Amino acid sequence: MTTAYAPGSVTTVFVPQSDPEEGSLGVSFAVEDGVHATVKPTDETVIRLDGTVTSFEPVAGVLDSIGVTADVSLEADIPVGCGFGASGAATLATALAAADVFDLELSREDVLTAAHRAEVAAGTGLGDVFVQEQGGLVWNTGDGRDRTERDDRIEYTSTGGIATQDVLRDEGAITKVADAGTEALSTFHPGDSLQAWFNASWAFAKRTELPTQSVEQTVERVLDNDGAATMAMVGETVLATGVEGVLDESTRITNDGAHVR
Numbered sequence: 001m002t003t004a005y006a007p008g009s010v011t012t013v014f015v016p017q018s019d020p021e022e023g024s025l026g027v028s029f030a031v032e033d034g035v036h037a038t039v040k041p042t043d044e045t046v047i048r049l050d051g052t053v054t055s056f057e058p059v060a061g062v063l064d065s066i067g068v069t070a071d072v073s074l075e076a077d078i079p080v081g082c083g084f085g086a087s088g089a090a091t092l093a094t095a096l097a098a099a100d101v102f103d104l105e106l107s108r109e110d111v112l113t114a115a116h117r118a119e120v121a122a123g124t125g126l127g128d129v130f131v132q133e134q135g136g137l138v139w140n141t142g143d144g145r146d147r148t149e150r151d152d153r154i155e156y157t158s159t160g161g162i163a164t165q166d167v168l169r170d171e172g173a174i175t176k177v178a179d180a181g182t183e184a185l186s187t188f189h190p191g192d193s194l195q196a197w198f199n200a201s202w203a204f205a206k207r208t209e210l211p212t213q214s215v216e217q218t219v220e221r222v223l224d225n226d227g228a229a230t231m232a233m234v235g236e237t238v239l240a241t242g243v244e245g246v247l248d249e250s251t252r253i254t255n256d257g258a259h260v261r
């Protein structure tokens with residue numbers, strides 16, 4: 001058996017593209033907490049999340065696409081379904097571990113492409129795995145993907161999940177995301193402070209109408225404490241910078257990409 005790890009990632013702003021092959025436009029960063037996948041060859045695929053058997057469409061899909069069946073044990077340090085890209089991290093870590101344990105002739109690029117296609121096919125992600133593969137702050141504002149290393153501390157509170165599949169299938173929501181996202185991305189400068197970018201991201205998030213009341217109230221609490229905050233796309237999660245001890249949890253941007261352990 002082989003265990004691989006992929007960091008979670010947070011998307012602040014995104015703009016879906018009509019051809020999903022290269023991923024969406026947007027600004028995301030990888031976080032220290034992620035998903036560990038232990039893969040053992042078996043006759044029939046079984047997927048467990050933190051010890052409980054579960055269906056996990058992109059994980060099952062990536063195994064299918066590379067032509068193997070396996071017992072997959074996922075351990076998540078991040079909440080699943082809350083905008084930390086747990087689906088992408090689980091899929092990428094599973095693909096990396098499977099390529100290793102089955103001794104497949106797959107390059108890292110092949111593994112990444114398989115994980116991305118499985119995420120797109122399941123409707124659970126549009127580009128998270130490209131961020132998780134490399135780590136750091138990763139953006140694509142229309143001129144291709146670019147990356148910088150950062151180690152900002154982030155506070156967050158998750159109050160619930162939002163199924164990414166439901167949002168991506170909602171044409172009205174996606175039109176608002178694309179309009180507001182395109183405008184926000186035109187103001188992105190990689191050297192700017194995270195505080196400035198979170199403020200721009202929150203203006204984007206409000207225009208998408210995705211923030212719930214609980215997200216709005218939590219963002220207000222951060223602003224009242226002189227920090228900046230925004231919503232993780234797509235989950236009922238608030239991310240904050242420039243505050244200490246205001247939200248429940250903390251993590252950091254990580255510059256380490258996914259790897260076999």
Ligand SMILES: Nc1ncnc2c1ncn2[C@@H]1O[C@H](COP(=O)(O)OP(=O)(O)O)[C@@H](O)[C@H]1O
Pocket residue numbers: 049054055056057058079080081082083084085086087088122123124125161162163164165234235
């Ligand atoms: N216990 C669970 N809670 C939430 N999602 C789960 C669970 N077990 C498996 N899943 C799967 O995890 C995936 C979550 O994907 P998504 O909504 O994109 O979340 P995230 O923002 O964490 O990537 C879905 O494919 C869902 O079926």
Ligand SMILES: CC(C)(COP(=O)(O)O)[C@@H](O)C(=O)O
Pocket residue numbers: 009011013014024026028081082083084085086087088124125126127128164233234235
């Ligand atoms: C915004 C999103 C589609 C969301 O995904 P998740 O973190 O899985 O909720 C992301 O994958 C992206 O491509 O920018």
